[in-house]
Amino acid sequence: MSKKALITGITGQDGSYMAEFLLAKGYQVYGLTRRTSTITTERIKHIAANIQLVEGDLTDQHSLTHVVREIKPDEVYNLAAQSFVPSSFKQPVLTGEVTALGVTRILEAIRVGYPQAKFYQASSSEMYGKAQEVPQTEHTPFYPRSPYGVAKLYGHWITVNYRESYNMFACSGICFNHESPRRGTEFVTRKITQGVARIKLGKQKKLLMGNLDAKRDWGFAGDYVEAMWLMLQQENPEDFVIGTGETHSVKEFLVEAFKAVGIKNWQDWVEIDKNFYRPAEVDLLIADPKKAFTKLNWKPKTSFSQLVAMMIKNDLKKEEAGV
Ligand code: NAP
Ligand code: G4F
Numbered sequence: 001m002s003k004k005a006l007i008t009g010i011t012g013q014d015g016s017y018m019a020e021f022l023l024a025k026g027y028q029v030y031g032l033t034r035r036t037s038t039i040t041t042e043r044i045k046h047i048a049a050n051i052q053l054v055e056g057d058l059t060d061q062h063s064l065t066h067v068v069r070e071i072k073p074d075e076v077y078n079l080a081a082q083s084f085v086p087s088s089f090k091q092p093v094l095t096g097e098v099t100a101l102g103v104t105r106i107l108e109a110i111r112v113g114y115p116q117a118k119f120y121q122a123s124s125s126e127m128y129g130k131a132q133e134v135p136q137t138e139h140t141p142f143y144p145r146s147p148y149g150v151a152k153l154y155g156h157w158i159t160v161n162y163r164e165s166y167n168m169f170a171c172s173g174i175c176f177n178h179e180s181p182r183r184g185t186e187f188v189t190r191k192i193t194q195g196v197a198r199i200k201l202g203k204q205k206k207l208l209m210g211n212l213d214a215k216r217d218w219g220f221a222g223d224y225v226e227a228m229w230l231m232l233q234q235e236n237p238e239d240f241v242i243g244t245g246e247t248h249s250v251k252e253f254l255v256e257a258f259k260a261v262g263i264k265n266w267q268d269w270v271e272i273d274k275n276f277y278r279p280a281e282v283d284l285l286i287a288d289p290k291k292a293f294t295k296l297n298w299k300p301k302t303s304f305s306q307l308v309a310m311m312i313k314n315d316l317k318k319e320e321a322g323v
Pocket of ligand 1: 008009010011012013014015032033034036040056057058059078079080081082083084098122123124125174175176177178179184
C-alpha cells in the first residue's frame with residue numbers, strides 16, 4: 001500500500017515541489033485548497049491528474065478535522081501560510097489567524113482525527129529576525145521582527161508543545177529563504193529576475209527596489225522539499241535548520257541577475273523606492289545547517305549563481321512568450 005500525504009499550501013511554491021517529490025516516491029498525494037474566485041492551481045496544473053484536491057482553510061477548524069478524518073494521512077506537510085512579510089504588517093490579525101493559529105488547528109485536527117500521522121511544520125528563519133547569533137543554529141535565540149515572524153514563532157512552539165504534550169511525531173524545519181522559477185513575483189528574488197528579463201527585452205524601464213543591503217541565505221526550493229521529507233523519515237521527531245550556509249545581499253542578487261543577461265551598468269536601471277522599506281528589517285540571515293547535513297545526510301544541490309541563472313532563464317522565456 002502506498003503512503004498517503006496531505007499537503008496544505010499545495011498551490012504555493014513549496015507545495016508544488018513537495019507534491020512532485022512525493023509523487024515520484026510513489027505517495028498518494030492530497031492537497032488542501034481554499035475557495036477562491038480565480039484559479040490558483042497554475043503551479044500544479046502539470047500534475048493535476050495525479051493528485052487529489054480537498055477543500056479546506058487554515059482558519060476553519062471543521063474543514064481541517066473533516067479532511068484529516070477522511071484521508072487518514074501518514075504524513076502531513078503544513079506549508080500553507082500568509083507568507084509575505086510586508087502583508088503581515090498590513091494584515092497582522094489575519095497573519096496571526098492563518099500563520100499562527102492555523103498551525104494549532106491542523107495539529108488539533110490530527111490529534112482528534114488521526115494522531116499517528118507525522119507532521120511537518122514550515123518554520124522560518126524570519127523567527128531569528130534581529131539575529132542574536134551569526135550563523136543561526138537550532139539553538140540561536142529567536143527575535144522576530146514582523147507580525148509574520150511572530151506568527152511563525154507561535155507555530156513553531158505549538159508544534160514543540162504538541163510533540164511534548166501528546167507524544168505526536170511533530171517537527172519543524174527552520175527554513176531559510178528558498179526560491180525558484182515558481183516564486184511569487186512579490187518576493188525580492190523573483191521581482192528582480194522578472195524585472196531584469198523585462199528590461200533586457202525592452203519591456204520595462206526601471207526596477208523599483210527597497211533595502212539593497214539586507215542579506216539572505218538563498219537556496220533552491222526544489223532542494224529544500226527533500227529535507228522536509230527526510231525529517232519525517234527519522235526515528236524521532238526533531239527540528240532542523242535548513243539552509244545553504246552562504247549569505248548574499250539583495251544588491252549581490254541584482255548584480256548577478258543583470259550579469260546573467262549581459263547588462264553591466266545595473267545602477268542605470270535600478271531606483272530606490274522607500275515604499276519597499278519595512279517598518280522593521282531583518283538585516284542578516286545565514287544558516288548553520290550542520291545538523292541537517294550530518295543527521296539527515298541532506299545537502300543543497302543548487303548554488304547561488306545556478307539559482308539566479310535558472311530564474312532568469314525562466315523569466316526570459318516567459319516574457320518572450322508574453323505569459
Ligand atoms: P507561498 O508560495 O506563499 O504559498 C502559500 C500557500 O498557503 C498557498 O498555497 C496559499 O494558497 C496557502 N494559503 C494561504 N492562506 C491559506 C489559508 N487560510 N488556508 C489554506 N491555505 C492557505 O509560500 P511558500 O514560499 O511556498 O512557503 C511555504 C511555507 O513555508 C509557508 O508556510 C511559508 O511561510 C514557509 N516558509 C517559506 C520560506 C521560503 O523562503 N519560501 C522560508 C521559510 C518558511 P492560495 O494559493 O489559495 O493563496
Ligand atoms: O524576498 P523577501 O520579501 O523575503 P523575506 O522577507 O526574507 O521572507 C521570505 O523568506 C522567509 C524566510 O526567511 C520566509 F519565511 C517568508 O515566508 C518569505 O518567503 O525579502 C527579502 C529581503 C528583505 O530584507 C527586503 O527588505 O529583500 C529586501 N527587499 C529589498 N527590496 C525587498 C525589496 N523585498 C521585496 N519583497 N521587494 C523589494 O522591492
